[in-house]
Amino acid sequence: xxxxxxxxxxxxxxxxxxxxxxxxxxxxxxxxxxxxxxxxxxxxxxxxxxxxxxxxxxxxxxxxxxxxxxxxxxxxxxxxxxxxxxxxxxxxxxxxxxxxxxxxxxxxxxxxxxxxxxxxxxxxxxxxxxxxxxxxxxxxxxxxxxxxxxxxxxxxxxxxxxxxxxxxxxxxxxxxxxxxxxxxxxxxxxxxxxxxxxxxxxxxxxxxxxxxxxxxxxxxxxxxxxxxxxxxxxxxxxxxxxxxxxxxxxxxxxxxxxxxxxxxxxxxxxxxxxxxxxxxxxxxxxxxxxxxxxxxxxxxxxxxxxxxxxxxxxxxxxxxxxxxxxxxxxxxxxxxxxxxxxxxxxxxxxxxxxxxxxxxxxxxxxxxxxxxxxxxxxxxxxxx
Amino acid sequence: xxxxxxxxxxxxxxxxxxxxxxxxxxxxxxxxxxxxxxxxxxxxxxxxxxxxxxxxxxxxxxxxxxxxxxxxxxxxxxxxxxxxxxxxxxxxxxxxxxxxxxxxxxxxxxxxxxxxxxxxxxxxxxxxxxxxxxxxxxxxxxxxxxxxxxxxxxxxxxxxxxxxxxxxxxxxxxxxxxxxxxxxxxxxxxxxxxxxxxxxxxxxxxxxxxxxxxxxxxxxxxxxxxxxxxxxxxxxxxxxxxxxxxxxxxxxxxxxxxxxxxxxxxxxxxxxxxxxxxxxxxxxxxxxxxxxxxxxxxxxxxxxxxxxxxxxxxxxxxxxxxxxxxxxxxxxxxxxxxxxxxxxxxxxxxxxxxxxxxxxxxxxxxxxxxxxxxxxxxxxxxxx
Numbered sequence: 138x139x140x141x142x143x144x145x146x147x148x149x150x151x152x153x154x155x156x157x158x159x160x161x162x163x164x165x166x167x168x169x170x171x172x173x174x175x176x177x178x179x180x181x182x183x184x185x186x187x188x189x190x191x192x193x194x195x196x197x198x199x200x201x202x203x204x205x206x207x208x209x210x211x212x213x214x215x216x217x218x219x220x221x222x223x224x225x226x227x228x229x230x231x232x233x234x235x236x237x238x239x240x241x242x243x244x245x246x247x248x249x250x251x252x253x254x255x256x257x258x259x260x261x262x263x264x265x266x267x268x269x270x271x272x273x274x275x276x277x278x279x280x281x282x283x284x285x286x287x288x289x290x291x292x293x294x295x296x297x298x299x300x301x302x303x304x305x306x307x308x309x310x311x312x313x314x315x316x317x318x319x320x321x322x323x324x325x326x327x328x329x330x331x332x333x334x335x336x337x338x339x340x341x342x343x344x345x346x347x348x349x350x351x352x353x354x355x356x357x358x359x360x361x362x363x364x365x366x367x368x369x370x371x372x373x374x375x376x377x378x379x380x381x382x383x384x385x386x387x388x389x390x391x392x393x394x395x396x397x398x399x400x401x402x403x404x405x406x407x408x409x410x411x412x413x414x415x416x417x418x419x420x421x422x423x424x425x426x427x428x429x430x431x432x433x434x435x436x437x438x439x440x441x442x443x444x445x446x447x448x449x450x451x452x453x454x455x456x457x458x459x460x461x462x463x464x465x466x467x468x469x470x471x472x473x474x475x476x477x478x479x480x481x482x483x484x485x486x487x488x489x490x491x492x493x494x495x496x497x498x499x500x501x502x503x504x505x506x507x508x509x510x511x512x513x514x515x516x517x518x519x520x521x
Numbered sequence: 522x523x524x525x526x527x528x529x530x531x532x533x534x535x536x537x538x539x540x541x542x543x544x545x546x547x548x549x550x551x552x553x554x555x556x557x558x559x560x561x562x563x564x565x566x567x568x569x570x571x572x573x574x575x576x577x578x579x580x581x582x583x584x585x586x587x588x589x590x591x592x593x594x595x596x597x598x599x600x601x602x603x604x605x606x607x608x609x610x611x612x613x614x615x616x617x618x619x620x621x622x623x624x625x626x627x628x629x630x631x632x633x634x635x636x637x638x639x640x641x642x643x644x645x646x647x648x649x650x651x652x653x654x655x656x657x658x659x660x661x662x663x664x665x666x667x668x669x670x671x672x673x674x675x676x677x678x679x680x681x682x683x684x685x686x687x688x689x690x691x692x693x694x695x696x697x698x699x700x701x702x703x704x705x706x707x708x709x710x711x712x713x714x715x716x717x718x719x720x721x722x723x724x725x726x727x728x729x730x731x732x733x734x735x736x737x738x739x740x741x742x743x744x745x746x747x748x749x750x751x752x753x754x755x756x757x758x759x760x761x762x763x764x765x766x767x768x769x770x771x772x773x774x775x776x777x778x779x780x781x782x783x784x785x786x787x788x789x790x791x792x793x794x795x796x797x798x799x800x801x802x803x804x805x806x807x808x809x810x811x812x813x814x815x816x817x818x819x820x821x822x823x824x825x826x827x828x829x830x831x832x833x834x835x836x837x838x839x840x841x842x843x844x845x846x847x848x849x850x851x852x853x854x855x856x857x858x859x860x861x862x863x864x865x866x867x868x869x870x871x872x873x874x875x876x877x878x879x880x881x882x883x884x885x886x887x888x889x890x891x892x893x894x895x896x897x898x899x900x901x902x903x904x905x
Contacts, residue, residue, distance in 0.1 A: 138761040140536025144691075145529070151778065152524025307528075344758040346745065347765055350738035358731045374728040377522040381731055381778070390774065394535065394765070 138394035148307035159190035167224025169196035174230040206237035208289040218245045226268040232277025236285035239303035242266040262300035271309045275380035276326035278387025280308035295410040312376040325417035330386040332420040337392035340505040351391040400503035407492045425466045426520040489518035522778035532691035543574035551608025553580035558614040565701045590621035592673040602629045610652040616661025620669035623687035626650040646684035655693045659764035660710035662771025664692035679794040696760040709801035714770040716804040721776035724889040735775040784887035791876045809850045810904040873902035
């Protein structure tokens with residue numbers, strides 16, 4: 138097991154009716170900004186529940202955060218925060234809204250010229266406004282981590298930062314608010330969670346049996362619970378299990394001491410930036426082909442996945458590893474998640490060349506062996 | 522899945538050489554009290570590592586905390602804390618030292634007459650000194666929770682309190698400091714961890730597949746790693762895996778949303794208070810017999826344990842449940858942990874009658890169905 142440091146001070150309130158806990162947990166001595174997205178919370182009852190709990194608090198609203206949240210949107214919120222002397226941020230929505238809220242929190246206290254330097258130049262977040270979340274989409278795990286992905290369309294960028302300063306103080310997770318999620322978003326969240334787990338699991342063995350078994354269990358549970366929510370969107374237990382998988386999938390607890398990958402995300406972000414693919418769609422396109430190119434170095438973990446998640450009966454390790462890749466793609470296909478660029482009307486040669494050029498310009502090396510360079514990314518996307 | 526609230530703000534520093542991180546993490550603006558036990562840290566090099574990291578800090582030492590830490594010892598430390606105006610506590614040792622440190626932290630700020638009222642009267646901990654730990658024994662999970670068990674021999678009591686105010690700010694876990702642990706303490710820790718997991722797992726199903734699989738995985742890993750440390754006490758990976766199991770075994774993360782039991786601990790504490798049995802020895806005596814009396818209501822979880830941890834091939838659920846109990850006792854026996862009162866020279870009739878009398882006097886109802894009363898405890902111990 139590798140050395141590690143773990144710190145996750147976010148309080149989690151999970152279950153039916155937990156949104157009303159806001160009135161216990163939010164601060165009463167400062168002005169709150171409620172940040173939300175395109176308005177789905179006004180349709181599914183979350184907005185009403187939150188504003189009922191906010192009765193008596195001093196708060197303003199900032200709506201309109203888009204999926205793949207935009208730098209420009211965040212900058213408008215930062216302006217409002219400063220003008221109104223906001224002291225606390227409450228994100229109400231999915232991972233995009235929460236990621237934006239994290240960037241707003243850091244940006245509002247940023248001492249330099251442009252807060253995007255936190256992302257592009259890796260400047261540390263010295264301070265940030267306190268924040269909390271009501272998370273409505275099981276997907277990014279943003280509710281229990283310090284990560285945020287922010288796009289800047291004007292520069293063709295989609296990139297992330299991570300800081301302890303932007304952990305939510307608390308996150309409210311009521312799985313019943315996901316009953317009305319469109320199928321596309323439900324599936325996106327499931328695929329996102331699956332790929333998060335793969336990025337942490339599927340590298341090479343450093344003797345972490347407990348962690349490996351947790352991650353394999355998470356993938357088994359996702360595969361078992363997905364058909365249930367597709368059959369009955371109001372199956373509370375299945376929704377709860379999927380949400381808890383999503384949170385655990387990226388609070389970094391299950392993979393402590395393990396070697397991680399994250400190359401699928403690195404390439405996937407380019408597809409989203411260039412073609413507007415949903416994050417999970419991009420991951421579903423990249424993962425199988427990336428695993429094909431890395432099968433030799435990942436074969437141990439892939440074979441274990443074949444045996445313990447997919448019940449494959451094939452004693453030869455490298456053959457079992459190959460079957461695991463087919464099984465993952467089969468799982469994505471079985472739930473209606475397309476895995477080829479052409480399925481989304483994207484020319485793979487163009488996409489591969491674009492990504493190769495960008496990776497080469499930034500001299501990018503991804504993956505646990507830092508061997509996913511411009512040329513490998515090209516090969517992966519040419520296979521997609 | 523049941524509703525839950527989770528908050529665990531302890532920073533974990535895990536791995537070789539992490540004790541030197543103390544110099545980065547301890548406060549420099551207040552006086553620190555280093556709390557430790559009987560002096561084993563002076564033999565295994567931990568004392569030297571800690572004092573080297575403490576160079577330049579303003580600190581005092583308080584040694585001599587005993588296993589099953591005593592109220593009287595804690596009260597002497599509280600006196601010292603007040604006299605010397607201590608502002609931060611650093612526990613260096615096992616769970617007993619850390620539990621004592623938590624009680625000292627709460628007691629030093631206690632506004633009432635007798636801090637033991639926190640335990641016997643369940644008074645809330647309104648405030649506590651900040652504390653941290655270098656944990657040297659994989660067992661109690663105290664390094665990542667807010668629990669503490671404190672004995673008061675003069676009253677024949679061994680009981681616990683729990684408070685968010687006594688979470689360690691950080692805990693340092695270097696598995697290599699456990700290379701020199703006596704076999705008895707190694708086994709105690711493993712059995713303690715196993716029973717902690719059983720207390721959280723083995724109740725009834727409320728649809729928590731991810732949590733169940735994590736707990737089953739933890740027990741599988743413990744069973745697989747134990748022979749390795751017995752064969753080679755300096756097997757770093759096995760020591761690391763066992764320590765991480767112990768921490769995860771009682772940070773309450775893996776069982777969120779599950780129904781819990783804790784009756785084995787309730788009865789075990791009496792045996793330790795009455796006869797000085799090691800905590801884990803007491804648990805090993807109680808658990809198999811408790812499971813026998815509760816087999817009917819626990820059969821679903823027990824059968825799953827039989828299949829997934831012990832590989833039992835018996836389709837009938839109640840029969841498989843019975844085999845699981847034998848397998849647990851067989852595991853304890855295989856590592857040299859005795860499971861009968863007579864093995865420890867204790868008269869079971871006397872022990873059973875003592876516990877029945879105490880449970881009756883306090884009208885105790887333990888277990889997930891609150892059905893473990895004085896008479897059931899008597900039956901359990903008469904079978905032990």
